[in-house]
Amino acid sequence: MAERCAVIGVGQTHHTSCRADVSIAGLVREAVDRALVSAHMTMADIDAIVIGKAPDMLEGVMMPELWLVDALAAAGKPVFRVHTAGSVGGSTAIVAAQHVMSGVHKRVLTVGFEKQSDGNAMWALSVPMPFGMPVHAGAGGYFSPIIRSYIKRSGAPAHIGCMVAVKDRTNACKNPYAHLHEPDWTLEKAMASPMLWDPVRMVETCPSSDGAMALVLASEDVADAHTGPKAWVHATAMRSEPTAFAGRNQVSPKASEDCAADLWRKAGITSPIDEIDAVEMYVPFAWFEPMWLESLGFAPKDQGWRYVEDGVTEMTGRLPVNCSGGVLSSNPIGASGMLRFGEAAMQVMGIAGEHQVDSVRKAFGHAYGGGSQFFAMWVVGANKP
Amino acid sequence: MRDVAIIASAQAINAATTTATPVEMLIPVVNQVLENAGIARADIGFWCHGSCDYMTGQPFSFVSAVDALGAWPPIIESHVEADGAFALYEAWIKIQTGEVDTALVFGNGRSSSGDINRILTLQLDPYVVGPLWPDDRSIAALQARACLESGVVTERAMAEVAMRNHHNAISNPYALRRGDHTIDELMAAARVADPLRELDCPAHADGVTAVIIAAGDRARSLAKRPAWIRGIDHRIESQNLGNRSMTTLPSAAAAAHKAGVGSDKIDVAELHAPYTHQELLLTSALGLGESTSINPSGGALCANPMMSAGLARFAEAAARIMNGSADRTLGHASSGPWMQQNLVCVLEGE
Numbered sequence: 080m081a082e083r084c085a086v087i088g089v090g091q092t093h094h095t096s097c098r099a100d101v102s103i104a105g106l107v108r109e110a111v112d113r114a115l116v117s118a119h120m121t122m123a124d125i126d127a128i129v130i131g132k133a134p135d136m137l138e139g140v141m142m143p144e145l146w147l148v149d150a151l152a153a154a155g156k157p158v159f160r161v162h163t164a165g166s167v168g169g170s171t172a173i174v175a176a177q178h179v180m181s182g183v184h185k186r187v188l189t190v191g192f193e194k195q196s197d198g199n200a201m202w203a204l205s206v207p208m209p210f211g212m213p214v215h216a217g218a219g220g221y222f223s224p225i226i227r228s229y230i231k232r233s234g235a236p237a238h239i240g241c242m243v244a245v246k247d248r249t250n251a252c253k254n255p256y257a258h259l260h261e262p263d264w265t266l267e268k269a270m271a272s273p274m275l276w277d278p279v280r281m282v283e284t285c286p287s288s289d290g291a292m293a294l295v296l297a298s299e300d301v302a303d304a305h306t307g308p309k310a311w312v313h314a315t316a317m318r319s320e321p322t323a324f325a326g327r328n329q330v331s332p333k334a335s336e337d338c339a340a341d342l343w344r345k346a347g348i349t350s351p352i353d354e355i356d357a358v359e360m361y362v363p364f365a366w367f368e369p370m371w372l373e374s375l376g377f378a379p380k381d382q383g384w385r386y387v388e389d390g391v392t393e394m395t396g397r398l399p400v401n402c403s404g405g406v407l408s409s410n411p412i413g414a415s416g417m418l419r420f421g422e423a424a425m426q427v428m429g430i431a432g433e434h435q436v437d438s439v440r441k442a443f444g445h446a447y448g449g450g451s452q453f454f455a456m457w458v459v460g461a462n463k464p
Numbered sequence: 465m466r467d468v469a470i471i472a473s474a475q476a477i478n479a480a481t482t483t484a485t486p487v488e489m490l491i492p493v494v495n496q497v498l499e500n501a502g503i504a505r506a507d508i509g510f511w512c513h514g515s516c517d518y519m520t521g522q523p524f525s526f527v528s529a530v531d532a533l534g535a536w537p538p539i540i541e542s543h544v545e546a547d548g549a550f551a552l553y554e555a556w557i558k559i560q561t562g563e564v565d566t567a568l569v570f571g572n573g574r575s576s577s578g579d580i581n582r583i584l585t586l587q588l589d590p591y592v593v594g595p596l597w598p599d600d601r602s603i604a605a606l607q608a609r610a611c612l613e614s615g616v617v618t619e620r621a622m623a624e625v626a627m628r629n630h631h632n633a634i635s636n637p638y639a640l641r642r643g644d645h646t647i648d649e650l651m652a653a654a655r656v657a658d659p660l661r662e663l664d665c666p667a668h669a670d671g672v673t674a675v676i677i678a679a680g681d682r683a684r685s686l687a688k689r690p691a692w693i694r695g696i697d698h699r700i701e702s703q704n705l706g707n708r709s710m711t712t713l714p715s716a717a718a719a720a721h722k723a724g725v726g727s728d729k730i731d732v733a734e735l736h737a738p739y740t741h742q743e744l745l746l747t748s749a750l751g752l753g754e755s756t757s758i759n760p761s762g763g764a765l766c767a768n769p770m771m772s773a774g775l776a777r778f779a780e781a782a783a784r785i786m787n788g789s790a791d792r793t794l795g796h797a798s799s800g801p802w803m804q805q806n807l808v809c810v811l812e813g814e
Contacts, residue, residue, distance in 0.1 A: 081561040081562050081563070102591060135516075135517055135518060135523075136523045138590070139586065140586060140594075141516065141518040141583065141584070141586040141587045142545055142587055142800075143590075145587050145700075145703050145800040145801075146587065146588065146590070146703050148701065148702050148804075149703070154700065154701045154702045155700075155715065156699065157698050157699060158700045158805070159546075159550065160544055160545050160546050160550070161542065161545075161554075162545040163542055163543050164527060174542065174554060174557075177554075177560075177561050178557060180561045181557045181558075181560030182465065183557060183560060204523060204524075206521065206522055206523065318538040318539070318540060318541075319511075319539055319541035320535050320537075320538040320539075321530050321535050321536065322527060322531070333538055334538035337537065337538050453541075
């Protein structure tokens with residue numbers, strides 16, 4: 080029933096702590112222009128635009144897509160805004176793909192962005208509300224008890240988070256767009272990194288970034304006619320569950336497990352670790368890599384940390400995870416999910432440069448948000464689904 | 465394209481202020497729309513929510529809304545930072561992919577959390593326009609003045625729009641403002657932002673709307689007379705106030721064309737036009753004539769719960785089909801200064 084859809088254009092900004100040289104509009108346009116060049120298109124070729132970003136209060140502009148119309152040359156076109164918390168970059172790519180898979184549009188531009196330097200995320204995430212539970216902890220304080228719970232139940236040794244951090248920061252040095260280029264990390268040095276939210280050390284924490292990611296999604300006829308690299312969308316899936324209730328498994332939420340199972344079924348994948356060649360996973364705190372490996376079905380329960388320890392998720396390993404450096408090396412929040420989806424597509428398209436894995440046939444993009452409760456995932460492949 | 469129809473709706477009674485949290489506002493309306501459709505939670509394929517953090521004054525304000533849905537086991541769900549009518553558009557797209565057959569969409573907003581006229585200023589260019597703090601009424605007044613000076617509207621026509629909507633709202637139990645007024649009385653009222661008078665401006669409200677849509681035979685089995693979506697499209701125009709027509713709405717005209725508004729007579733149109741002069745501009749942009757009944761609900765002038773008001777127009781337009789009083793209706797939602805973004809939907813009975 081659904082039409083086929085392919086990624087034919089990918090473009091991102093150099094992510095950094097403060098892009099003082101551009102406005103929000105300029106930042107978004109930079110990623111969009113690069114995506115259009117890679118799709119061999121201009122703005123005039125685009126039928127519809129789907130925009131995603133995390134809370135508007137991070138920059139202080141309410142529904143900024145309204146103001147960004149000129150920057151996107153969108154006057155006269157449909158502009159659609161998605162916001163699903165941290166998963167938004169992934170959800171936005173999925174909604175954009177569905178604009179094509181529905182048969183409604185043929186050439187859809189999608190962009191996710193955040194300009195964290197224009198505001199103060201810690202403030203914006205901690206506005207006290209009447210009758211609501213004040214968090215005042217930021218994301219690290221929120222997730223650290225969940226990580227402690229994982230360590231306790233799996234018996235993982237204390238150095239696993241640092242191993243992930245060293246891997247991702249090392250991979251990021253191969254990605255010219257990554258925010259952090261820190262080639263000197265060793266496990267020993269990482270273990271001495273300051274403790275921020277026990278057991279999360281500073282090196283195990285994502286940075287605050289300005290950045291944007293854009294994709295051009297095309298229908299089958301348009302993608303067939305495109306002479307450049309392309310990545311076909313094999314399957315997409317989304318799931319949500321409430322933030323808190325008694326008995327909720329916050330280490331491996333059912334919404335995560337259900338979403339992954341649905342995705343693998345739709346993509347015709349029976350053994351993810353054997354059939355997926357590259358993974359771009361949403362890991363804002365290092366320990367989430369082993370946690371998601373288990374939740375998504377790449378590793379058996381309580382064994383994810385062993386995969387990290389054995390080097391399975393290294394760029395040269397059996398299941399390369401976050402060769403781009405991941406969220407741990409660049410976190411423009413509203414773009415971070417789309418970076419995972421786009422970097423997965425880049426691996427399939429063979430355009431990932433120095434962080435390219437050899438002969439990727441299928442890649443997995445992943446994002447999550449809220450209190451580990453919103454999930455968005457896709458599988459892209461070199462062949463038509 | 466798959467045939468998709470609105471098969472049920474529910475609204476909260478619009479209030480000037482409420483002390484309820486968003487979740488407390490949502491639960492009764494979500495329950496009501498499920499009951500109206502005669503469908504169980506487990507039979508909803510997709511859920512989509514429209515709201516805006518700046519309305520609540522809280523980042524991630526939509527996150528708690530999931531608590532109102534009974535999202536266990538986990539559900540397929542998404543959120544738009546926009547009116548619930550855009551959530552309906554996303555759900556319509558989702559049904560077109562064949563992935564699901566039913567969707568529950570909802571929009572909610574609490575305009576009373578702050579000064580809505582000033583909050584809307586934050587939608588403007590943050591570097592060169594927003595810092596001047598023109599509020600929503602003042603911006604609308606500039607447009608109304610330009611329309612009057614150019615002769616595309618008259619003060620009497622604006623008063624007639626106010627009179628008709630407030631009269632129509634008498635029979636709408638969800639409206640916030642209603643009543644019979646004479647033209648003379650309306651035209652003698654004090655101006656609040658020259659040339660606008662109080663009843664030329666929207667009645668900002670706290671409200672919730674929920675709608676269920678379903679595909680094909682599923683819709684036929686759930687409703688006696690589903691309101692079929694025959695065309696739906698949205699378009700946007702530049703926000704640059706200095707580089708925009710103040711007297712026409714090209715994005716509304718383009719969306720109406722794409723949605724097929726002009727291919728037959730529209731019996732009833734429910735328009736999300738916050739200000740009286742905007743209803744006149746919009747009626748003209750959509751090509752609606754004398755034979756179309758405009759806003760039998762009283763429209764946004766009589767209750768404008770931001771992020772829910774557009775979806776409420778869809779619910780009202782669908783209700784006319786479902787109760788057999790109309791055969792072809794139009795639902796409309798708008799967003800941004802000077803109705804910068806317009807979503808148009810044509811509904812028909814079988």
